[in-house]
Amino acid sequence: MSTWLHRLNPSIKMLVTFVFIFALAFYFDPWTPLLMFGAVLVVQVLFSRIDWKRWLMLMLPFALGAVGYFWTTYVFGTAEDRLDTALSLSFRVFAFSSLSLLFVLTTSPMTFIMSLMQQLKLSPKLAYSLLVGYQFLPVLKEEFIQIRQVQQLRRPQHNQTTWSRLRSLPTVAIPLLAGAVRKAEKTAFAMEARGFTGSRERTYFHEVTWHRFDFYFAALLTLIFSLCLVVGAFL
Amino acid sequence: MLANWKLKEVVLMSLLAVVFGIIYLVFLHVGNIWSSLIGPIAYEWIFGVWFLVSIVAMAIIRKPGAAVIPEVMAAAIEVLLGNAVGPRLILTGLVQGLGAEAAFAVTRYRRFDLPVLILAGVLASVFSFGYGYLLGGFSALSPWYVLLMLGIRILSGAVIAGYGGGLLVNGLYATGSLRGYAIARQKRDARV
Numbered sequence: 209m210s211t212w213l214h215r216l217n218p219s220i221k222m223l224v225t226f227v228f229i230f231a232l233a234f235y236f237d238p239w240t241p242l243l244m245f246g247a248v249l250v251v252q253v254l255f256s257r258i259d260w261k262r263w264l265m266l267m268l269p270f271a272l273g274a275v276g277y278f279w280t281t282y283v284f285g286t287a288e289d290r291l292d293t294a295l296s297l298s299f300r301v302f303a304f305s306s307l308s309l310l311f312v313l314t315t316s317p318m319t320f321i322m323s324l325m326q327q328l329k330l331s332p333k334l335a336y337s338l339l340v341g342y343q344f345l346p347v348l349k350e351e352f353i354q355i356r357q358v359q360q361l362r363r364p365q366h367n368q369t370t371w372s373r374l375r376s377l378p379t380v381a382i383p384l385l386a387g388a389v390r391k392a393e394k395t396a397f398a399m400e401a402r403g404f405t406g407s408r409e410r411t412y413f414h415e416v417t418w419h420r421f422d423f424y425f426a427a428l429l430t431l432i433f434s435l436c437l438v439v440g441a442f443l
Numbered sequence: 444m445l446a447n448w449k450l451k452e453v454v455l456m457s458l459l460a461v462v463f464g465i466i467y468l469v470f471l472h473v474g475n476i477w478s479s480l481i482g483p484i485a486y487e488w489i490f491g492v493w494f495l496v497s498i499v500a501m502a503i504i505r506k507p508g509a510a511v512i513p514e515v516m517a518a519a520i521e522v523l524l525g526n527a528v529g530p531r532l533i534l535t536g537l538v539q540g541l542g543a544e545a546a547f548a549v550t551r552y553r554r555f556d557l558p559v560l561i562l563a564g565v566l567a568s569v570f571s572f573g574y575g576y577l578l579g580g581f582s583a584l585s586p587w588y589v590l591l592m593l594g595i596r597i598l599s600g601a602v603i604a605g606y607g608g609g610l611l612v613n614g615l616y617a618t619g620s621l622r623g624y625a626i627a628r629q630k631r632d633a634r635v
Contacts, residue, residue, distance in 0.1 A: 222530040222533075225529065225530055225531070226530065226531065226534065229531050229578070230578075233577055233578050233580065236580065236583060262525075266525065266526060266527045267527055269471075269472050269475035269476065269527070270475060270527045270528075272475055272476060272478070272479035273474075273475045273478045273479060273483075275479045276477075276478035276479045276480065276481065276482040276483060276485065277478075277482065277483055279482060280481075280482030280483055280484070280584070280588075281580075281583055281584060284482075284584050284585050284588040285583050285584055285585065286583065286584065286585045286586075287583055293580075293583045296580070297579075297580045297583060300580065304528075304529075304531065304578075305527040305528075305529075307529065308526075308527050308528055308529020308530065308531060309527055309529065311529050311530050312522065312525045312526070312527070312529050312530075313525075317523040320522075320523070321519075331445050333445050333448070333450065333453050334445065334453060334457075334512070334516070337450075337453045337454045337456065337457035337516075338457050338460075338516055338519060338520075340454055340457055340458075341454075341457035341458050341460055341461040341516070341520060342461070342520065342523055344458060344461060345461060345465075345520075345524075348458075348461060348462060348465070349465075352465075377466070378607075378610070378611065378614075381462070381466070381611060382611065382614040382615055382618065383618075384462055385459070385462060385499075385611070385615050386615060386618040386620040388455075388458040388459060388461070388462055389455060389458070389615070389620040389621060389624075390620055391458060392451055392454040392455035392457075392458045393451050393454075393455075393623060395454050396449070396450040396451035396453075396454045396455075397451070399450060399454070400450055404450070406445070406450060406453075
C-alpha cells in the first residue's frame with residue numbers, strides 16, 4: 209500500500225484536514241460542502257486505491273446522522289431559506305467525513321504516532337505509551353470477550369438485548385480496567401528495564417520525513433477549496 | 444510538563460485511553476444510529492460517556508494534565524481504530540479534556556471528591572458545546588432548541604461522567620489494583 213496519499217507526512221496531512229474542516233464551518237450554503245465532498249473523493253480516487261467496502265462501512269453511520277441533521281435543521285431552523293441551510297448542514301457531515309476518511313484510510317497508525325513525535329514534538333513518553341496502548345488493543349478485546357462470557361456463565365438468564373448489553377457495561381468495565389492498570393505497571397517496568405527514559409534526545413529506528421509532495425497536497429486542497437467557494441457562490 | 448510523571452502513570456493513561464476509546468466508538472455508533480431518527484440531539488444525552496476517561500484518570504493519578512491528556516489519547520485511539528470523524532476527534536478530545544481539567548485546576552488539584560468530579564463533567568459539557576456550536580452549525584437552529592441541547596448535555600456530563608465516573612473509580616479502587624497510584628496514597632494519608 210504505497211500510493212501518493214500514503215506517502216504524505218501524517219502530521220501535515222492531519223493539519224491540512226483540520227484547516228479545511230474549520231474553513232467549512234463558516235459556510236451555510238448547500239453547494240460548498242457538497243462540491244468539497246465530491247472533490248475530496250475524486251482526489252482520493254485519483255491518488256490512492258480506495259477499499260470501497262471499508263469506505264462505505266465507515267461512511268454509513270454518518271450518512272444516517274446526516275439525515276437527522278437535515279430534518280432537525282429543517283424543523284427547528286431559524287434561517288429564512290431553511291431548506292438550503294438544512295441541506296448545507298447535512299452535506300457538511302459528508303464533507304467532514306470525506307476529509308477524515310482521506311486521512312484515516314491512507315495513514316498507518318505506527319507512522320502517524322512516529323510523525324507526531326518527530327514533526328509535532330509530541331513527548332516520547334506519551335508517544336511510546338500510546339503505541340503500547342495500541343499494541344494492547346487485541347489483548348484487551350480478548351479480555352473483554354472473556355469477562356463477558358464469564359459473567360454470562362454466572363447469570364445465564366441474562367437475555368441479550370442491546371439495552372441489557374449496554375447496561376452491563378459497568379460490570380464488565382471494572383475488571384477490564386483493573387487488568388489494564390496491572391498491565392500498565394508491568395509494561396512501564398519492562399520499558400524502563402530496557403533503558404527507556406522518555407528523553408527527547410533519542411534516535412529513531414523509524415524516521416518520518418516530509419517532502420515537497422506535502423506542499424503540493426496542501427496547495428491542491430487549497431485550490432480545490434477556493435474553486436468550491438467560487439462555484440458555490442455562483443450556483 | 445511530563446517531567447515529574449512516572450512512566451507507569453503515563454502508560455496507565457494510555458491503557459485507560461484504549462479501554463475508553465473503544466467504549467467511545469461504540470457510543471459514537473449508537474449516537475449515529477439514534478441521530479438519524481431524532482437528529483443531533485440524540486448525542487446529547489449520552490455525551491457524558493465521552494468525558495469519562497478524563498475523570499477516571501484524574502481521580503487516580505491526580506496530577507495537572509491527567510484529565511486533558513488521556514482524553515486526547517482516547518481520541519487518538521479512536522482515530523487509529525478508524526472512523527469517519529477522523530483526526531478532528533483529536534481536537535474534540537482536547538476541548539473536552541480542557542473543560543474537565545478546568546474543574547480540577549480551579550480547586551488547585553487538591554479535591555477529588557464527588558462534587559468536583561461532577562463539576563468536571565459539567566465544565567467538559569460546556570466546553571465541548573461551544574466547540575460543537577461552531578462545527579455543527581448550531582447557530583442555524585432556533586435558540587430554545589440549542590438551549591435544550593445544552594441543558595441535556597450538561598445533565599449528561601454531570602450524571603454519566605461525574606457521578607458514573609466516580610462510581611467506576613470507587614469500584615476500581617475496591618479491586619486493590621490502584622495501590623501504586625496517588626489515589627491510594629492520599630486515601631491512606633487521610634485515614635492516618
